Amino acid sequence: MKKPPVVDVMGLLVRMSYNGENVDEAGHYDRTTKCIVISEEEKGQRYVRTVLHELGHALLDRSGVHQAISEELEEVIVEVYSNFLAETFKMDFL
Numbered sequence: 365m366k367k368p369p370v371v372d373v374m375g376l377l378v379r380m381s382y383n384g385e386n387v388d389e390a391g392h393y394d395r396t397t398k399c400i401v402i403s404e405e406e407k408g409q410r411y412v413r414t415v416l417h418e419l420g421h422a423l424l425d426r427s428g429v430h431q432a433i434s435e436e437l438e439e440v441i442v443e444v445y446s447n448f449l450a451e452t453f454k455m456d457f458l
């Protein structure tokens with residue numbers, strides 16, 4: 365699967381790390397460092413959905429939307445949208 369080291373999110377360059385060891389989450393987006401870490405445990409469709417989910421956080425950060433909504437609502441939005449993208453476009457090319 366494709367694993368780009370950097371993803372351009374509307375001009376925000378987000379560094380990607382795919383070998384997160386001992387992370388207690390499937391993935392994480394750090395708003396301060398603009399980095400995404402994906403657990404090395406994530407494979408196949410789980411990997412795709414996790415990458416899309418974390419990129420959703422980066423997109424809401426870049427757009428400023430995250431400042432206007434709660435953390436709980438942000439989680440719902442990025443989860444719904446990442447599942448929609450993964451299921452609609454069969455994004456197994458990631």
Ligand SMILES: [Zn+2]
Nearest residue numbers: 417421439442
């Ligand atoms: Zn999340």
